[in-house]
Amino acid sequence: MKPTLITSTLRDEEKITMAIDKLGLRAERLPSDMGSRKGDWDTQSMTSRQSSQMSQTRHNKMQESVLDHPKVLAKASHPIIRICLTGGPCAGKTTAMQTLNTRLMERGFCVFIVPEAATMLMKGGAFIQTGKMTFSDQVKFQINIMKTQMALEDTFLEAALSANQKVVILCDRGVMDGMAYTDEHTWQALLDETGWSTIQLRDRRYEAVVHLVTAANGAAEFYTGENNEARYETIEEAIELDKKLINSWTGHPHLSIIDNRKASGFNEKINSCINSVYKVIGLPTDTTYHKKFLLIMPQG
DSSP states (O other): OOOOOOOOOHHHHHHHHHHHHHTTOOOOOOOTTHHHHHHHHHHHHHHHHHHHHHHHHHHHHHHHHSOOHHHHHHHOSSOEEEEEEEESTTSSHHHHHHHHHHHHHHTTOEEEEEOOHHHHHHHTTOOOOGGGSOHHHHHHHHHHHHHHHHHHHHHHHHHHHTOSSOEEEEEESOTTHHHHTSOHHHHHHHHHHHOOOHHHHHHSSOSEEEEEOOTTTTOGGGOOSTTOTTOOOOHHHHHHHHHHHHHHHTTOTTEEEEOSSSSSSHHHHHHHHHHHHHHHHTOOOOOOOOOOOOOOOOOO
């Protein structure tokens, strides 16, 4: 039998006890503040439900504010291909972007270049050191960065719909880069707060991801911060960040990693990047063949 709470005054207590005894039931005295405690529990339960509802509302708003890329692309009357160019500091992304823009336009593509949100903020004077923030503020800041990046990408995608030719959208970094700039707990808190998922962010916003390895790893003599005012990492920090970026994107079905050791020079590194993009688009790639000959000198 489910326990029932009976409240009484001292005057009625004797009568209630006698009635319970006749029914063969057992009664236990509860603390005098039980009623107030029950009210506290009800209040806590209501607060918990309200908090849960508010969290769900935030999640729904986050989802509504992000463009449904597959749905939008399905309506496009022409090909739209989204490529994310990422990599460690001083990797050659800017040169790769400029070269790809020229080469693709020569081949009849309309090219859109989406700027990086974090660099925009820093070049605008908002050089924020997240290490000095509270955990809550770090999560909030990273969410705002990613929302800004998503809004930029979504705006360019919608603009691409109105183009009357095939379009390539080149993104200067992507939303998963944020994972490399946070620790595991901050990233999980970000996902919990927004309702986003790693697979959704990594796999559904870009047809391909091309990672250019930092010059600090394999070409340290060319590593510099002079050509980017937002770059502040040491060689060791650049190498570590580069590894984190690769880990962030690992799992994407079309991830290409362009390092410095396989390339005989910077130009070859850029050509490798271009060939990776061409393969995704369906353009012929530059192929180089090396033939070796054994020369036998005649005797005598």
